[in-house]
Amino acid sequence: MDAADLDYRVRTQSGCIPPHLVSRLLELGHAEAVGYWAGHGEWFCAREWARLLGEQELRVEALEILAPYLASGWWTATRTTAELLESWGRADEAIALTRSRMEAGHPSALEFCARLLARHGRSDEAFTLLRPHIDDGTLAEALVDVAAGACRDEEAAALLAARIPDGHRCDTPWCCHGLDSDTAIGLLAVIRERQGRTDEATALLRTRNGTSVNGRDQLADLLARHDRTGELRAYAATEVLGHGARRLAELLEERGDVEGAIAVYRRAGRSSVCRGTMTVHLAQLLARHGRGDEAIEVLRALAGGADDWILHVLCTLCADAGRPEDGLAHLDALKARRGEEEWDLFWIRLPLLAACDRVDEAVERARAHPEGGTSYAAPHIAELLAGAGRTEEAVAVLRPHASANSHELAGYLIDLGRVAEAVAVLRQDESRPPQPSTTAWSAEPPF
Secondary structure (H helix, E strand, C coil): CCHHHHHHHHHHCCCCCCHHHHHHHHHCCCHHHHHHHHCCCCHHHHHHHHHHHHHCCCHHHHHHHHHHHHHCCCHHHHHHHHHHHHHCCCHHHHHHHHHHHHHCCCCCHHHHHHHHHHHCCCHHHHHHHHHHHCCCHHHHHHHHHHHCCCCCHHHHHHHHHCCCCCCCCCCCCCCCCCCCHHHHHHHHHHHHHHCCCHHHHHHHHCCCCCCEECCEEHHHHHHHHCCCHHHHHHHHHHCCCCHHHHHHHHHHHHCCCHHHHHHHHHHHHHHCCCHHHHHHHHHHHHHHCCCHHHHHHHHHHHHHHCCHHHHHHHHHHHHHCCCHHHHHHHHHHHHHHHCCCCHHHHCCHHHHHHHCCCHHHHHHHHHHCCCCCCCCCHHHHHHHHHHCCCHHHHHHHHHHHCCCCHHHHHHHHHHCCCHHHHHHHHCCCCCCCCCCCCCCCCCCCCC
């Protein structure tokens, strides 16, 4: 097996049986097929088959399934094998395996090996391995995580403090070489909070250029964990992205103060630069508490000129509330105002029509749409047909567009029991990893 080819196919989930279809094969009683393909280059089959063998105490057989993948030197196979060994109580073997990859210089092995060591009482050793790599953000985070078990919090804190320059805060992740100051501050705050020095952690986070990453705000989360509701309210009132308001609303909802959470979202919807997101959070909160009609009205007021994703949420709420006709009426009004309905908007109405027992009409209208014959329209039409128990017709719709919709087509074939045909569809993509460029890097066109 070739590690680069394996990695490419697994990362892109192309030319292989993807994990959700492996699960479907097993659910529908096709374990024999999964076992066969596990030994014939299908990684996701091999991973699941090895797990199942391990659960049956057939651990030698499980490792034999993974052995060809492991022999290629592919890191994903190494990690999976190590995780299995650890789950079987064979941590020393898992450590030895990952250490060999680490010593061979694999970039992902160091963090995994260090965390594995820490989980098994060897935090000091893990800290020592990670210490020279403090300028790597991922490894610095791992260092902070293992420092407590190694009783070396202060040493980690000193390393981080040395990377926070006085009077300077990075305004982009690319501002400074090595560990950027915002990341260093955030990690140092983790240590201070862990030590019970919450005031210091809070003060540190207030010096950051930004405390939000992937929709979560570290300062807001810290204030919520320590029940500092007053400070969180004050912070939410000034934090323009709305992440602080969201955390405050979550905290209030957890305490049973639903009205308070609603009020927070309403205020944030008026002041946040992310008005649409705050309004959707409000609608979802209302729906969670049995107030679906209010949720729909909240979104209806916003969705007139809104982004497509907000229309999706509105129509989903209408369907969930048993009001698909209202969703269709809103889409009809929007179409009348705009004068046209691209497929990105048109397909939102298809599940609503189906919910009104108008599947035939939905299929007919979809096929008549100017984009109804495209590869991106086919899976929506197929889903309508399959949902009505017309899976053979769904397959027929997808067949001309198999290369663009191989996962969907294969899924329906599996539902029909045509496993060999499904696998053939999935494996027809013979794309390979792109070759590395031989030209010098340039910041000037042509690139």
